[in-house]
Amino acid sequence: MFSRRGIKYAKRSLFFLLGILFFFLLSFLFTDSGRKRLEGGGGEGGGNGGGDGGVQEIKQLESDLAPPYEGPSHPTNTRLNTNVHIFYYGWYGTPAVDGEWVHWNHRYLENWDTSDKKVYPTGDHQPPEDIGANFYPSLGPYSSRNETVIEQHFKWISDANIGVISVSWYPPGLSDENGPKSDELIPTLLRIAQKYNLKVCLHVEPYKERSAENLRKNLQYVYDTYSIHPAYYTIRELNMALCISSSEWSRLFSRKGDLTVRETELDGIFIALLVEMKHRYDIKKSSFDGFYTYFASNGFTYGSTWKNWKGLADYAMKNSLIFLPSVGPGYLDTRVRPWNSRNTRLRRNGLYYEIAWRAALQTSARYISITSFNEWHEGTQIEPCIPYSSGNYTYSSYSPHKPDNYLQITRNFTFYPSINKS
Template identity: 25%
Template sequence: MSWTRRHALAAGAAAMALTGCARAQGAGRRVLAFYYGWYGPQAHWPPAEPILNQPLGGELYDSLDPAVVARQLDQMAEAGITGLIASWWGPGDRTDRNLDLLLPAAAERGLKATAYLEQADTAAAASRQLAALYGKARHPAWLRVGERPVLFVFDRVLQTLGEEGWRRVANPGFFIVGPANDPEEVRRRAPLFDALHIYSLTFKTDGWRWLLGFQARRWMRRWVEAQGDAAVTTATVLPGFDDRHLRAGDRPVTPRRNGETYDELWQAAVAAQPDWVLINSWNEWHEGSEIEPSDENGARELNATRAWTQRFLGSQS
């Protein structure tokens, strides 16, 4: 299916057909964590870039170390996470090499993996990126809906290309989960993608100073309902967020509140009954949204994830 104007009607018809068949083919419930494979010597660790929290034991690890990948995926599997969404910045990038390590390691543990397309300057560049990823998507560990491999697209791509620019991107056959930041954007972007997700939930939670749980349940319900009859519906949870040490200006902050924030967002997500719960994030250390064990928080969020995934996945009919 292509996103050109010439094929817009055909794409819409295909999406409508997929809506009915994807659930029947067992898209099912999943818990997926956004994952960052860019860490390494002089790459995204101090002094190159400051981080908010510290990995457990102070280990500034290398994402291209197979032992590190194995440990991380073991922890995910033990916590009930069913797959990961790996940040991807293009062929040959460190994240591209990390993805090559992730896929066979995920297969060994019964996990699924997909990529998060982070940037594209033009529609032609995005088309080339999708073509490059489609070759990797033949791997049996790649996340699928029906017969189609899944690909997530970050909001930066839409900010760069615009919605009209995205229509010119050639899709070789991916089930694409695009970005949307509020219910209105969901309605506007629904014709462009097979499903939608929000990543930067902190721009919502930043304003929930009181009764976070109540506001989260109300917002999460509206968010999932806005996705309507999409083949897959999503909801995003995060343990906290703080990137003020990286960026100047009035930045959104979501305090962890000793783990209460994560629990209340999970409770709201479970009540909203999406197909997939997305965790922001496994290891975005710079923004303080990681659930990977840290010196500051131990395995608190990882243990909470295990309890919530059991509840969420165990409640599917």
């Protein structure tokens, strides 16, 4: 799979900038077509509304899906599975550590559908009782800079046999409109990750005035600053990044591009976000090495629709591309987008997550990403949560299961033989 540049650059460090996917993922959502897709909930591939997310449809095909892993429940003497990657957000803050609440006080977002005349909540949430999430973390609203919290997070992740953490990242000096400067956190994350045999890669967010030119400069910065750290993700000593297809990026990823990284120290495996069916052709034309799906909401896009994964995997194999499906436990974001209930995907006591995993494993995919460890705003987290009420509001929880239910489900699948190979 990595033979094209694997021999020549056998001593190069790997860039696995998984978050470049979100860098472009969010830019897609900010376009008119992206807003319509978010509001409509279906798009290519269809959606089922009402939070069903296609569970009934997939259940009818359950006999064709990969069976659960039936090997030892706790294999010993094995390294963590670096073929499984999980999205991680280090943008939360508290007054005690950061001087103010950060992200937990996320405001209610304005409805993009101007034809919807319903009245929805507005303003900021007021932590610690009232947070911008439908679930309440078992650690309480925490600071991402609290090293005790990071230690606990990384222990949970390693116990689930997840090998790579994809950290939301902005270039030095930049941040999202609500959060702190993320690059300052990376050295701490690398240091703690090393203790747990975890690897860290960067998830590049949509920074201002992004372009092929400054993306190349930022790839160089990451290479120079982090690639020699033992906890920075490497695989067969190649460089790897995930991004969305665009003619702008062919300047970087085509060997004929004026800014090409091919056959340089920044060369590697570059994987594009596939949203619509037609992106398959764009991705190949733009000289990417494969594609992934990101969204945890079945039916939200063509790429995130489970029933399309086998066809996408077959296309990837026929065209010598890598397919990396993204699985998630559900989707629930009405504490920040109260008008977006049509895109809710209920967890169904873990059934939704299990079927997503089994659909992914039924394909020929060798890598799987998980959306997410702690994206609390969109309710895609597998981090433990607890039952909690504040005033008239009762948060969703994993009941009747334990707070770590989704970590346990994850562990059951990360030992699956087809994705647990070096």
